[in-house]
Amino acid sequence: MSAPRRDRRRDGPPEYVWVPSPLVHAASDQPTVRMRHPAASSTSNGVVPDGVRSLEPPEAPPPSTTDLSSRIQQRTPPPEAEEQPDNGAWINSFRSLSAAMAKGFARDKVGVFFTFLFPLMFLVVFGLLFRDDSATKTRIAVVGDGPVVAALQRAGAVDLERMGSATEAVAKVQRGDVPAALVVNGNAVQLRFAASNQTEATTVQGLVGGVVDKVNLASSGRPPAVKLDSRQVEDSSLKAIQFITPGTLSLAVSSSAILGATLTLVSWRRKQVLRRLRLAPVSVATVLTSRLLLSIGIAVVQAALFIGVASAPVFGLRLSGQWYLALPMLVVGTLAFFSIGMLIGSFAKTEESAGALANLLVLTMGFLSGTFFPIEKAPEWLQTVSKLLPLRYLVDGLLGVMVRGQGVEALTVPVVALLLFAIVVALIASQLFVWDDA
Amino acid sequence: MEQFAESRYVRPGGPNEQGRGRSVSLPANICPTDGAMGYRAHMSRLGDAGTAIIVHELRKRYGNHQAVDGVSFTVAEGEFFGILGPNGAGKTTTLEIIEGLREPDSGSVWLLGHRPWPRKKHLLRRIGVQLQASSFFERLTVKEQLETVASLYGVGRGTAADMLELVGLTEKADTRENKLSGGQRQRLSIACALAHDPDIVFLDEPTAALDPQARRNLWDVLRAIRERGKTIVYTTHHLDEAEELCDRVAIMDHGQILAMAPPADLVRGLAAPTRVLVPAGAVPLERVRSVPGVDEVAEEAGTLTVSTRTPAPVLATLAQQGALDGLQVRSATLEDVFLHLTGRRYRA
Numbered sequence: 001m002s003a004p005r006r007d008r009r010r011d012g013p014p015e016y017v018w019v020p021s022p023l024v025h026a027a028s029d030q031p032t033v034r035m036r037h038p039a040a041s042s043t044s045n046g047v048v049p050d051g052v053r054s055l056e057p058p059e060a061p062p063p064s065t066t067d068l069s070s071r072i073q074q075r076t077p078p079p080e081a082e083e084q085p086d087n088g089a090w091i092n093s094f095r096s097l098s099a100a101m102a103k104g105f106a107r108d109k110v111g112v113f114f115t116f117l118f119p120l121m122f123l124v125v126f127g128l129l130f131r132d133d134s135a136t137k138t139r140i141a142v143v144g145d146g147p148v149v150a151a152l153q154r155a156g157a158v159d160l161e162r163m164g165s166a167t168e169a170v171a172k173v174q175r176g177d178v179p180a181a182l183v184v185n186g187n188a189v190q191l192r193f194a195a196s197n198q199t200e201a202t203t204v205q206g207l208v209g210g211v212v213d214k215v216n217l218a219s220s221g222r223p224p225a226v227k228l229d230s231r232q233v234e235d236s237s238l239k240a241i242q243f244i245t246p247g248t249l250s251l252a253v254s255s256s257a258i259l260g261a262t263l264t265l266v267s268w269r270r271k272q273v274l275r276r277l278r279l280a281p282v283s284v285a286t287v288l289t290s291r292l293l294l295s296i297g298i299a300v301v302q303a304a305l306f307i308g309v310a311s312a313p314v315f316g317l318r319l320s321g322q323w324y325l326a327l328p329m330l331v332v333g334t335l336a337f338f339s340i341g342m343l344i345g346s347f348a349k350t351e352e353s354a355g356a357l358a359n360l361l362v363l364t365m366g367f368l369s370g371t372f373f374p375i376e377k378a379p380e381w382l383q384t385v386s387k388l389l390p391l392r393y394l395v396d397g398l399l400g401v402m403v404r405g406q407g408v409e410a411l412t413v414p415v416v417a418l419l420l421f422a423i424v425v426a427l428i429a430s431q432l433f434v435w436d437d438a
Numbered sequence: 439m440e441q442f443a444e445s446r447y448v449r450p451g452g453p454n455e456q457g458r459g460r461s462v463s464l465p466a467n468i469c470p471t472d473g474a475m476g477y478r479a480h481m482s483r484l485g486d487a488g489t490a491i492i493v494h495e496l497r498k499r500y501g502n503h504q505a506v507d508g509v510s511f512t513v514a515e516g517e518f519f520g521i522l523g524p525n526g527a528g529k530t531t532t533l534e535i536i537e538g539l540r541e542p543d544s545g546s547v548w549l550l551g552h553r554p555w556p557r558k559k560h561l562l563r564r565i566g567v568q569l570q571a572s573s574f575f576e577r578l579t580v581k582e583q584l585e586t587v588a589s590l591y592g593v594g595r596g597t598a599a600d601m602l603e604l605v606g607l608t609e610k611a612d613t614r615e616n617k618l619s620g621g622q623r624q625r626l627s628i629a630c631a632l633a634h635d636p637d638i639v640f641l642d643e644p645t646a647a648l649d650p651q652a653r654r655n656l657w658d659v660l661r662a663i664r665e666r667g668k669t670i671v672y673t674t675h676h677l678d679e680a681e682e683l684c685d686r687v688a689i690m691d692h693g694q695i696l697a698m699a700p701p702a703d704l705v706r707g708l709a710a711p712t713r714v715l716v717p718a719g720a721v722p723l724e725r726v727r728s729v730p731g732v733d734e735v736a737e738e739a740g741t742l743t744v745s746t747r748t749p750a751p752v753l754a755t756l757a758q759q760g761a762l763d764g765l766q767v768r769s770a771t772l773e774d775v776f777l778h779l780t781g782r783r784y785r786a
Contacts, residue, residue: 089592096589104576107614272573275539276630279567280590281559436539 097290119252130240141169144184246398247371261341320405333394339426346432496545507693520684528693529673566636571623591634621652677772710770711745720761
């Protein structure tokens, strides 16, 4: 009857005689092998006394665990040592997670299409639409040739449409197809214009008059009394493609960074991949930075693609001096949009709602931030609104260094604004973040 | 305090600690229905084993639903412990609290001598949790999946290959996760749980939604894991399976443990009659009814069912009558135990 509580070290190997016992519920004649530990706090018949039930179990492990923990410590280093950040392991996890995500991304053909080719379509469509800068230039009919026509052509301010005869050219003016017709016959230069198109006619008159004066002056051989040096402030070739490229690239980068972070978080939560990571000894930072690295990689490939396509002769992009400064700009921009993605991914429940929300945000920002048109041409209120949106700063930064020929100084404001934005949004996201749905 | 008098709890680092390095105490017999004799027998089979898990008076409530309502048990190192019950019994919540994924409202858990909540990285290295068969990294092959998971724990590639072999997926190593069958996905998710060679393995309904063939294949995997000396805690709603695999089971319903013992003990403890089934008409009803020890005879759907606690005389009589063709003998199962405990049929 004496309790066979055993200390095996002392008693040697146990010799248990096993007698099958009937299934008993809270039997009072329980066998006497019964350890007590503070956590159990039960009396010998298995009934917990009322007074004890409400007591919190002690924080310290129960006795059987104490023996165990000494065993554990024989096998593994003490926990304190293990909690030390292990840089080698961190790098290892980071590297393999990044590789896993990159492979998963590259093998998703639809995803790759929407990340790279779909935004490129914006570039191609807008690039082709605005390819003819003549949309903003006046077009005049020209008959004949001579130094005046050659000078006009060099000036490039008007587009010239060659015509066969003066009658034909004048008829064109009368129909309102062109504001003016220039008929050159030896030294006689005739300009016929339609007064109905006052503005353009005045421009053409001034322009042709100036060219004729210049030709006259040149033929007289005397040096000009007043010398005019007029130049455009932008790169001399600021055609539409010059602002469409940084604009649509910004849109592409923001879209893929936001969607990448959002969909990863939401689908990983739904599929319990987040739970797998939570159950592994990796930090949240490792997981997020490895996904961020993929997003930055994607942004760089997008930039290369956009620049490559826009530089094709059809579009004729010309990069300015320090265009490589676009790289830090892309990294900071990705960081800001990735944090927005984390925010959406923190509360969205399904991939569908997350994707819809992300797209809505990207397109709204796209229209309000001057990705399709120079923001300087937008109304005052829109320019003000755009200053509240992170996309505006990415567009500004990229425009500055890629086509406006600006240097590091052009990056200061965009980089600071985007970094601040990223920090604030990431902090909010980390507060809202949950590992599991339930 | 009196009841703690024999407690051998010693503060870590205390004077007695070194001397107790190898001493092992039997886990406390917390649950009133835990058949202690069965447990001892079980322990003796396992030999010198420590306690892997201690769960004490766990409670967790979601809104109005008391998911876990005072659950206590211990699991020895190397034990295959099953938690069974119908859907919604609180099995998964209990498991998630032990794994450190949820914080209990009250009660406590010790996992290898540590509290799993809040998250402790050193403890995570020692437990392996099987997750949903969907919790894989997108579009990676079986091998890449396992290697990625292993690298999260700083484990080399060798273990991954080893685990692939254990779960029988070596041939599928280069197949993408989304091309696997249901059973293969389950096995991969188990392999992922084992990738870092943990001491305790948690499996939540590993055989759910599998066809019978795949289920039996998985049983072999589970047995193989157990042979490697892992402690296994596993939930299922297949009672037959638990009977087949577990050293000890806890039957749960409505957030509480109704009974806990080795499956054979539970069944035996029920002292339920053995049922002998013969085709109707093979033997006269009255003849059987007169055999001593027969509790009940019923004829239904062409089958004569004889319930008895002493099957020997019944079988002898049937043999005499030459009525052994098509004979079946059914003893009680865990399903009968469940019926007995809850007063209702088991709904899987």
